[in-house]
Amino acid sequence: MIRNDTIIAQVTCPGKSAVGILRVSGIHANQVAFAVLGKIPKPRFATYSKFFDESKKVLDEGISLWFPAPFSLTGEDVLELQGHGNPFIMDLLIKRILCLKNIKIRIAQPGEFCQRAFLNGKIDLIQAEAIDDLINSETESVVRASLNSLHGNFSFYIQKIIKKLIEFRTNIEASIDFSEENIDFDFNIFIMSNFEKLNDKFLKIKNIVSEGSLIREAKRIVIVGPPNAGKSSLLNVLSCRDRAIVTDLPGTTRDVLYENINIHGISCEIIDTAGLRETEDKIEKIGIQRSWEMIKNSDHVLYVMDKTISLEDQKKTSIQFMKQISSYNIQEVTFVLNKNDLVEDFCGITKIENLLFISISALTGQGIDILKKHLSNRQKNKSQEGLFIARRRHIHQIDLSYCELLKAQKNWLKYKNIELLAESLNIINKLLGEITGEFTSSDLLKRIFSTFCIGK
Incomplete structure (x- = not known):
């Protein structure tokens, strides 16, 4: 261009x-x-x-x-x-x-050199974003991940699935053009075989993104639980300042509080929420609704409970919460048993029926270092060699593409309509192409490159 x-x-x-x-x-x-x-x-x-x-x-x-x-x-x-x-x-x-x-x-303009490089085919959109990520990196892991993305590590996985998708589309659209010709093989078996291959590739890339990538945006950690369990106290001790008001009155926190902190080199956004309970207070109800919205969009949930309640109630509460969020796409949930200083019990990590419990005292600081190490471990344990940067928009596009694939497979089994299938595959192709920039809008480009510094 x-x-x-x-x-x-x-x-x-x-x-x-x-x-x-x-x-x-x-x-x-x-x-x-x-x-x-x-x-x-x-x-x-x-x-x-x-x-x-x-x-x-x-x-x-x-x-x-x-x-x-x-x-x-x-x-x-x-x-x-x-x-x-x-x-x-x-x-x-x-x-x-x-x-x-x-x-x-x-x-x-900001980012215009990189934008021209993208428009002239020197780099794809993932690599362009990786340049911005590299400039703004604040930890060694993010620097290495940004470099790997710049070298095309993430693009390679996206291009592999796009290549397979294009092969599938080519055969489908050719069958539409030559629908009157005799086909000497079972077309349904061919289609289902391609669905299976694409499904495997999507599951693989979703797993790779989950296990081998760093989210550029801060890791979103939401603190939830019943009133007076110590949620606001935990926010204060993690952020090392009195960010939230703490009282012994239930329902003190009625809105969402945000605090950006660094935990062992990992950038985190800690979010304190209103206590989860039944209430007739209109303002508190709005706060509780916002709590559930935060839970839906979190990377990690810290469910805080008062450790002075019985073991039976702890188990019952944790199981009930896991059922409530079973349909949410939450990566991790940790149950935090606060007020350990009142029971003078073991302070550390325990696992009960695949659920993780960490005992702490937000008042005395007991177990806080253990909790911080736990929060950072998942990111630290990732392979440094293959690590790459994935932005939330990349993950969103992959999820949309996979949902469209499942929808296309369901429609094929129900209607056996070749034109409908071709249109679905075209939609998937465009959704994935928006990740690398093969298909993209001027608004998206403007939004991405406007965040760059001038001179890049």
């Missing part, structure tokens, strides 16, 4: 530094090189150069790099000028280039 305008931006962070870098990309980059350097540098070689103003006086001197299209970051002609990192010098160079006559050149 050739654009008729050329863009420029400072690549290095604004402010004083040893080196400041400007990047120019577009069809007029060669004219910028002639104007500022007096010549086009040797392609892909670092050239010591003087940077001239309009009067041919030296503005600065440093390294120039020339990457002719299509062998560049953006797929367009790219010129990079590496000078001294003085903000005043950088500003003079940018003004010098923007004032060149007969050249349509402007300041780049």
Whole structure:
């Protein structure tokens, strides 16, 4: 995709530094090189150069790099000028280039270099997002995962399933075009066989995403449970500040409270909620409804109970809660037995009938380190070699695609309609294509690249 305008931006962070870098990309980059350097540098070689103003006086001197299209970051002609990192010098160079006559050149928008790289087929949308993830990484695991995504690890799995889907679509659509021809094999067996193969691939990729990826967004941990169990106290002790009001009155928390914290290198969003109970209070009812909404959209649920209640009641409450959320797509649930200081019992992790219980005291801090380690273990234990970044939008698209596949299989068994099947496969193809950017809208691209910094 050739654009008729050329863009420029400072690549290095604004402010004083040893080196400041400007990047120019577009069809007029060669004219910028002639104007500022007096010549086009040797392609892909670092050239010591003087940077001239309009009067041919030296503005600065440093390294120039020339990457002719299509062998560049953006797929367009790219010129990079590496000078001294003085903000005043950088500003003079940018003004010098923007004032060149007969050249349509402007300041780049946030993420525009990466956007052009995507539009010109140099990277897919997953890799473009991985660049932003890499820049904003705050832990070593996220850095490694972002690099793996940038190298195409996640894209590889998506492309494999798309390739199989296209093969299936090709055969289905060919059968529509030649429906009057004699078919010498059992077409139903062929279709069901492909459904089975696609189903296996979807289950595999869902498992890979679950076990081998880091969610870019903070891990969402929701604290729930009955009133006065110590939910707000747990939020305060995890965030190391008095974020929530704590009293001995039931129903103190009536809304949702958010707190972003770092637990052993894992970015987490801790959410405190209203106590789950039957009530006639209209305001508290709204808070409880919001609690259930938070539970539905959580990555990990901490169900807090008062440890002073009987073991029988603990077991009954935990089983009842698991039944209530059986239809939710929740990755993990941990039952937190608070107020251990009142019973002076074992403080740690126990497992009862596949349910995990951790005894703590939010008042004294007993067991909090054990709980924090438990919250971070699932992320820490993932294979560092194959780790990659998956955004929530990727997971959402995979889930939508898989639901459409199950729907298509059900409709085929019921109606045996080849046109309906072809349309469903087309929908799945587009849903998966939106992950890599094969099918995408301008609104989605604008939303993604607007989060990038200028110069990327």
